[in-house]
Amino acid sequence: MNQPPSFPLFLQPTLKTNRFQLMPFREEDSKNLHHLINDWSVVRTLSDLPFPYPQTMVEDWIKMATTHPQKGLGYYFAIMNKAPSSLLENKPLNRLMGCVAITLEKNKTQAKIGYWVGKKFWNQGIASECVTRVIEWAFAQLPIKTLKALVIEDNIASIRILQKNGFQQTGKTTEKFMAYGKDYPVIVFEATRESFFISRQTPFTPPSPNSLDKIHMSSFASHPKPLLTVSAGILVDIHNKILLAKRPEGKPMAGLWEFPGGKMEKNETPEMTLIREFKEELDIDLSTTCLAPFTFVSQAYAGFHLVMSLFLCRHWKGTPTPKEGQTIQWCLASELKNYPMPEADKPLIPLLCDLL
Ligand SMILES: Nc1nc2c([nH]c(=O)n2[C@H]2C[C@H](O)[C@@H](COP(=O)(O)OP(=O)(O)OP(=O)(O)O)O2)c(=O)[nH]1
Numbered sequence: 001m002n003q004p005p006s007f008p009l010f011l012q013p014t015l016k017t018n019r020f021q022l023m024p025f026r027e028e029d030s031k032n033l034h035h036l037i038n039d040w041s042v043v044r045t046l047s048d049l050p051f052p053y054p055q056t057m058v059e060d061w062i063k064m065a066t067t068h069p070q071k072g073l074g075y076y077f078a079i080m081n082k083a084p085s086s087l088l089e090n091k092p093l094n095r096l097m098g099c100v101a102i103t104l105e106k107n108k109t110q111a112k113i114g115y116w117v118g119k120k121f122w123n124q125g126i127a128s129e130c131v132t133r134v135i136e137w138a139f140a141q142l143p144i145k146t147l148k149a150l151v152i153e154d155n156i157a158s159i160r161i162l163q164k165n166g167f168q169q170t171g172k173t174t175e176k177f178m179a180y181g182k183d184y185p186v187i188v189f190e191a192t193r194e195s196f197f198i199s200r201q202t203p204f205t206p207p208s209p210n211s212l213d214k215i216h217m218s219s220f221a222s223h224p225k226p227l228l229t230v231s232a233g234i235l236v237d238i239h240n241k242i243l244l245a246k247r248p249e250g251k252p253m254a255g256l257w258e259f260p261g262g263k264m265e266k267n268e269t270p271e272m273t274l275i276r277e278f279k280e281e282l283d284i285d286l287s288t289t290c291l292a293p294f295t296f297v298s299q300a301y302a303g304f305h306l307v308m309s310l311f312l313c314r315h316w317k318g319t320p321t322p323k324e325g326q327t328i329q330w331c332l333a334s335e336l337k338n339y340p341m342p343e344a345d346k347p348l349i350p351l352l353c354d355l356l
């Protein structure tokens with residue numbers, strides 16, 4: 001049975017944020033890493049470090065951080081300065097500032113996130129910016145459903161970062177802290193892909209006149225959310241398999257599998273939108289006569305209300321080819337449940353299982 005293809009787990013990319021790059025650790029980071037982390041203010045918040053923290057342990061840790069990605073066990077991002085900018089002028093390049101780590105649990109559907117920033121870099125929003133970027137990557141690329149974090153109760157800055165990223169407290173426990181030489185109380189936080197996405201959606205602000213061609217104000221005064229009209233297509237091949245596309249990193253809801261399609265533009269019919277979107281996203285040609293209206297969905301999301309027309313299509317010209325960084329996959333209707341999909345798509349699964 002088909003399972004969603006997953007990210008090649010052995011690869012750890014370099015991620016970029018506005019101000020920083022998040023790179024794999026290298027042997028030459030050892031000295032800087034030791035300098036930053038052998039500091040009680042940092043060590044006291046992290047469970048698996050002794051204090052003082054010997055240089056030799058740093059070297060072993062870097063070896064682990066460079067081999068774990070190859071085994072799909074964890075990803076350790078070094079927070080580094082970006083190329084020179086006015087903000088960081090006269091400072092050496094690639095200066096290490098901290099770390100964000102993702103470690104996968106055995107069944108790979110859950111991972112743990114941990115992070116720290118060297119004391120001299122506190123109060124600049126560095127952890128906040130970098131943690132959000134790593135979570136975005138993890139939910140877009142890894143086959144995980146939830147992310148977990150354990151935080152000591154007085155680490156208020158860290159708790160704020162988690163809450164801003166859609167984490168909720170799910171309990172309390174104790175963890176062995178090497179630096180204290182004993183078990184220590186920690187709060188357990190968890191985020192799902194959905195709770196993270198909701199946290200990324202900005203509160204509603206009225207659309208500018210230029211965006212009114214894509215987003216229309218809802219006519220329900222009591223629900224002044226922008227109404228987003230989308231047209232999507234369910235391509236079905238001769239084996240009764242359906243084409244799914246995984247939303248690429250950087251788009252809202254990245255990592256979820258959807259039916260290809262997109263937003264309706266001004267003066268477009270749903271069919272016109274779909275023909276345009278299938279050309280842009282998959283480089284295939286459809287004609288209006290090949291599109292059979294299937295159903296529509298009406299779904300409230302945190303920042304907008306989605307109305308999506310869905311068409312079935314069994315004939316097209318060309319071979320679907322991902323043109324916008326998405327991953328595509330053919331699957332049977334009975335396999336759709338294995339793919340994490342947007343909330344709006346979930347009611348479509350039983351309909352398609354009945355039909356195909
Ligand atoms: N295409 C598609 N969009 C879906 C599905 N389910 C669902 O909730 N959506 C939501 C996600 C997005 O908020 C919106 C579609 O927007 P989109 O990102 O595909 O729009 P687009 O192709 O025009 O992309 P862009 O030019 O705005 O980057 O509808 C689905 O099955 N297919």
Ligand SMILES: [Mg+2]
Pocket residue numbers: 260261262263277281
């Ligand atoms: Mg699209």
